[in-house]
Amino acid sequence: MSFRSVADLIARPNPRSGRVRLISANWKMNHNHLEAIATVQKLFHLLRPDDYRFAELSIHPPFTDLRSLQLTFEADRMPFSLGAQNCHEAPSGAFTGEISARMLARLGVAYVIVGHSERRHGFGEGVDLVAKKAAAVAESGMIPIVCVGETATERAANASIEVVQSQLDPVIAALPVADLSRLVIAYEPVWAIGSGTPADPDDAAQMAANIRAFVSDRVGEPISDAIRVQYGGSVGIGNAKSFLEAAGIDGLLIGSASLDAEKYALLIQGA
Ligand code: PGA
Numbered sequence: 001m002s003f004r005s006v007a008d009l010i011a012r013p014n015p016r017s018g019r020v021r022l023i024s025a026n027w028k029m030n031h032n033h034l035e036a037i038a039t040v041q042k043l044f045h046l047l048r049p050d051d052y053r054f055a056e057l058s059i060h061p062p063f064t065d066l067r068s069l070q071l072t073f074e075a076d077r078m079p080f081s082l083g084a085q086n087c088h089e090a091p092s093g094a095f096t097g098e099i100s101a102r103m104l105a106r107l108g109v110a111y112v113i114v115g116h117s118e119r120r121h122g123f124g125e126g127v128d129l130v131a132k133k134a135a136a137v138a139e140s141g142m143i144p145i146v147c148v149g150e151t152a153t154e155r156a157a158n159a160s161i162e163v164v165q166s167q168l169d170p171v172i173a174a175l176p177v178a179d180l181s182r183l184v185i186a187y188e189p190v191w192a193i194g195s196g197t198p199a200d201p202d203d204a205a206q207m208a209a210n211i212r213a214f215v216s217d218r219v220g221e222p223i224s225d226a227i228r229v230q231y232g233g234s235v236g237i238g239n240a241k242s243f244l245e246a247a248g249i250d251g252l253l254i255g256s257a258s259l260d261a262e263k264y265a266l267l268i269q270g271a
Helices: 033-046 049-054 063-075 101-106 117-122 127-139 152-156 160-174 201-219 221-226 240-244 261-270
Strands: 022-026 056-060 081-084 111-114 143-148 184-187 228-232 251-254
Touching: 022 111, 022 228, 033 063, 033 261, 049 261, 056 111, 063 081, 101 127, 111 127, 127 143, 127 160, 143 160, 152 160, 160 201, 184 201, 201 221, 201 228, 201 240, 240 251, 240 261
Parallel strands: 022 056, 022 251, 056 081, 081 111, 111 143, 143 184, 184 228, 228 251
Antiparallel strands: none
16 A cells, blocks of 8 residues: 555544544454464555544454564554553552553553453452453553443333443543543444344434533533544444444444454455
């Protein structure tokens, strides 16, 4: 690809919102470090300068791939942001098998997903733990992507807004104001994740408006205007654009549709 400099490939703010779009690939427990390198190399080959200018692209591989991708991005000057999927809330200590936010920061990680529904529901992470993790991420100079969203049962009980607010509240309380304006909130209805049934983009836009109203109520409008809200849950080539065009949606958090470089490049280019 031809471009003048890496600065040429920095994502531009969306003229409609003034915020920079963020499209994040959550690979979950997929791709070993060799597959990860091959995937980003293919993606880099397929994407064009306009794709990078349209949105910042973060890649969230398993922990074991982070060092490989850090070096690959640097060596080939790939304009991707490095992301992680989780971290421990403590800076260090006797926590066998865990990884701290500080360790991730040293690897050049820019964004860390916290409170993904697979961690809340599969690993029993509660709202206070998620808030501690978000605070640890911010304290290490990275940006937390805090996932929020209701289950199908909560939705049926008309409790979606209440659930999302109860997930957000401890995070807002745990983060210093300066870090709050950089926060990314991923609205991911649990029933939409990996199900093939995405939310309606209008409903996602409504939830983004509710999230901003709630944040504004707690910490003021300048912060609620600055935070970015992603949508996640069964995003694919056929619907990515409709979510990105929905009012107040600043990006996407994408699971299975981000694993194959060719399909993911088409998704980004179609958005
Ligand atoms: P999905 O996952 O795109 O496969 O539905 C999204 C997520 O869990 O972040």
